[in-house]
Amino acid sequence: MAVAIFCCSKNFYTIDQTKLAKFHVCGQHLLCPFCAGIRASKAIQKYTERVDEVLKKNRKLKPVLITLTVKNGTDLSERSTHLIKSLRTLIKRRQDYNKKGRGFNEFCKINGAMYSYENTYNEQTKEWHPHVHMFALLDDWIDQEQMSETWHEITGDSFIVDIRKVKKEKDLGYAKAAAEVCKYALKFGDLTVENTWEAFKVLKGKRLSGAFGSLYGVKIPENLADDMPDEKDLPYLEMLYKFVFGKQSYYDLQMTRHVEPHSKDNDDEAELRQREEGGRSDLAITENAHRIACDVKTGRVLRKKQHWQVPPTTRVRVKKRIRRWDGYLCVMHM
Template sequence: MHNLDKKKPLLSDSLATGDNKGFVSADADQHRDRITRFATLKHRAKNQENYLFTLAQFKDNYEKDVKNEESIKALKSAQKLNECGNYLLFKNFYTIGEVKLSKLRTCGQHLLCPFCAAIRASRAIQKYVERIDQVLKENRKLKPVLITLTVKNGSDLAERSEHLMKSFRALLERRRDYQKKGRGFNEFCKVQGAMYSYENTFNEKTGEWHPHIHMFALVDQWIDQQEFSEYWHSVTGDSMVVDVRRAKREKGHGYSKAAAEVCKYALKFGDLSVEKTWEAFKVLKGKRLTGSFGLLWGVKIPDTMTDDMPEEDLPYLEMLYKFTYGKKSYYDLLITRQVEPKPHKDESARSCDECERSSAGQAQAFECDVPFRERTSSQFKRKKPHWRLPPKTRVRVLQRIRRWDGIMYNIDLFPYVEHRLLAFIG
C-alpha cells in the first residue's frame, strides 16, 4: 500500500524560482512551458469550480429560499475560484533575458485551487533552498535527508489526519525534551533542523485515505531506519512505515527537487476527483499543514504570488494573457506593449527647465512627461469659492438650471446640481 502512494511529486522542479531558470527565463520555449503549466492548473481549478456551482442549490421552504450550510460554503468557494487566475500580466525584461510575472489575481484557497497551490509552493521552495544552502555552508558536517512518516490508512480523513498530527507533535515534544533536559534520546533527536508538510492521498480501490508527512531534515549523524521505525510504532501504535533516504544535490538545481518533494501540494489534485478534493478541503481547511523547526525555523514565505522584479529601472515588454476554458484550455496573449524606463527626478526637472527656456517653451511644457505636482506655473490658480461669486453669475446659473426640461431636469437633483455648478464655475 505504501509503495503505491509513493509517486513522483506533481510539483515540478521547474516551478522553483530560485535555482531553475525556466521559471523566469526569457527563452521563448521555457516561457511557453510555464504558460502551459499555468493553463493546466487553471483548467483543473475550473473543473472544481463547475462542480461547486452544482452544489450551490437552494431549498424551498414555506415560499422562502433557505440556504443550507453546504450550499453556502460551495457557493463562496466557487465564486473565489471563478476570479482566480483569469488574467496574467508578464514583464519581459529583454535586456537581461528574464520574464517576470507582474500581476495576477488569486483566490488563496491552496487546498482547493491547484493554481494557487503551485505558485505558493514555488515561493516556498525558493526561500527554503536559500536557507538550506546557507546552513550547510556554515556547518558542513550536517547531512541532508528526506524522511517520510505514515500512519495506517483509513476511510475517515478527519480521524486519520488528526492521529498523524498528534503523533508527530509527540515526536517533536520528545525531541525538545532531550535537547533541554538531556534525557529520552531517540533517533529523531539527531535532526538539527527540518521543514515538513502533510500530504493526503486517496486510494480509489480500497476507498481509504493515506495521510503522511514529508520532511527535509539536516542531521548530525545518519539515522538508523530500523530503530526509528520501531520508535515511531511506539508513538503511533499502528504504523512502522518510516522512510529515510539521503537528499541528493543536483547540478544547477541544488536541493530544489528535494525541497519540492516537501513543499508540494497538501493534496494530489491530479489523483483526486473533484468530489474528494472538496471533501478534503472541508476537513483540512484552517489546519496548519506546513512548518519547520531547529536550524530551518523562521523562514518567511512571501504572501505575494508575483515574481521579484529587477532593482534597476529597465525597459520591458508588457504581455497580458487571458485564460480560455475548453477541452484544451490555454492562455491567450491579448496585448503586448513596449514600456520605456521613466526619467529620474533630476533629469525630469532639467528637461522641464529646458522646455521653459526654449522659444516655444509654453507649448512644449504641456508635452513633457513631468508630473503635474512638479510643475509650477502662474496659470494654475485655485477656483473661487461659490459664496464669493458675483450675484449676476449666481442668477445666470440658476436660470440655466431652471431651463432644463424632460429627462435632464429632476427636481430631486436640483440642490445638488446647483451646489456643484456654483462651486466650480469661475
C-alpha cells in the same frame, strides 16, 4: 474550481527573463493549482536559501529526506488528525531531550527540518493515504529500524519510515529535495472534483507545513509575485492574461504594452525642457516626420482630427477600453 483570474507578467527581453509582476487570485491553495504552485515556489526558494546558510556554518550536517506514514483509511478527517498528532508527539519528544537531556530516540539526531503533509487517494481501495514529507539536516545518521519502532510506538498502526540521502545538484542545489517537501498538500491531477472538495472541507484551517530546529523561522512573503531584476530601468514587455473557463481552460493574452522606463524618462524631460523654451521638441518633430513619411508611402495626407470630428461611438469605445485597463490595474493593485 477556483483559479487566478488575471495575471500580469513582465518580459525583460534584454536579459531573457519573464517575471510574474501582479495577479488577482482566489488564495485557496487547497482548491486552486495556480495558488498552490505559486505558494510552493516561494517556499522552495526561501527554504533553499536557509539550508545553504546552515550548511555553510556546519558542513558536517547530513541532508536527508524522511517520509512518515500512517495506516490508510476511508475517513480523511480521522486519519489526517491522527498523523498530525503523531508527528507533534515525535517533535515534542525531541524538544524534551534537547531541554532536559532524557528520552533519547533516533529523531533527536535531527539538527533542523522542514516538513509538509500530503494526502493522496486510492481509487481502487477507496482509502486516503496521509503522509509527511520532511527535509532534515542530521547531526548523525539515523537507524531506520529503531526509528520505525519509535514511530510505531507513537502511532500504534504504522511501521513505515523511509529515509534517503540527498545529494546537492550542480545547478539546482537542494531545490529539488525542497520541492518534494514544499509541493501541494493535494495531488490535483489524481483527485476528482468531489474528493478535492471533501479534502478542502477537512483540511481548511489546519497547519499543513512547518519547521523546527535550525530551519525554523523561515518566513514566506505575503506578496507572492516574483522579485524584479536588480538592474533598474530595463525595457520590458508587459502582458496581461485572463483565465478563460471551459472544458480546456487556458490563459488568454488580453493586452500587451512595451515599456522603456529609462528612455521614456529622458524623452519626457527633453520634450518638457524644449516646450518651456518655446519650441517644439525633437521627439515631436521626429514623430511628425515619421508620420509624414508613412503617409507619402501610402499616398495619403494625415491630418489630426479634432475631438468634434471623431464619431461618438469611437469616443465611447476608447473610453471603455481605458476604463477596462484601469480596472485591471486597480484589481491587481498596480
